[in-house]
Amino acid sequence: MNEEIRAKEVRLVGSEGEQLGIKPFREAMQMAIDTNLDLVNVAPQAKPPVCRIMDYGKFRYEQQKKEKEARKNQKIVDLKEVWFRANIEEHDYQTKFRNVVKFLNEGDKVKCSVRFRGREITHAKLGQKILERVASEVTDICIVERVPKLEGRSMIMILAPKAH
Numbered sequence: 001m002n003e004e005i006r007a008k009e010v011r012l013v014g015s016e017g018e019q020l021g022i023k024p025f026r027e028a029m030q031m032a033i034d035t036n037l038d039l040v041n042v043a044p045q046a047k048p049p050v051c052r053i054m055d056y057g058k059f060r061y062e063q064q065k066k067e068k069e070a071r072k073n074q075k076i077v078d079l080k081e082v083w084f085r086a087n088i089e090e091h092d093y094q095t096k097f098r099n100v101v102k103f104l105n106e107g108d109k110v111k112c113s114v115r116f117r118g119r120e121i122t123h124a125k126l127g128q129k130i131l132e133r134v135a136s137e138v139t140d141i142c143i144v145e146r147v148p149k150l151e152g153r154s155m156i157m158i159l160a161p162k163a164h
Helices: 025-034 056-073 090-105 118-137
Strands: 009-013 019-024 038-043 050-054 079-085 109-115 142-151 154-161
Touching: 009 025, 019 025, 025 038, 025 050, 038 056, 050 056, 079 090, 079 118, 090 109, 090 118, 090 154, 109 118, 118 142, 118 154
Parallel strands: 009 050, 079 109
Antiparallel strands: 009 019, 038 050, 109 154, 142 154
């Protein structure tokens, strides 16, 4: 901006956005000084570089405000975990299933796990049936990001919400 611009001539854009044409750098700088504004190089890679007459401090302030607003509105996707058991009762299943649906509707990913204790590991098919039942009941609101897979004493499946 201002004296840091190293070009003999520049394509000048006025403070209201109007095209002022190609001007020598000194003349463009003088026009910016006359209006008490800054000469800002907005497209240095262009031939000739495009410079705009603007209040740089106000421009930076508005940019920071827009960035802050964008950060405030962005959604951070969390990974929530819901534990099931291989021999889970129907009512307990429904309670945990409601939590899965709630998390998916909030836009979070859900890690569904079945933990096997003791000799339950020999009946891994029971855990797989539970996870497949969860997946089939929520197919309309999510996609299965990772299919049920046995890892140690747990079987894990990851569900991600569908993009709206």
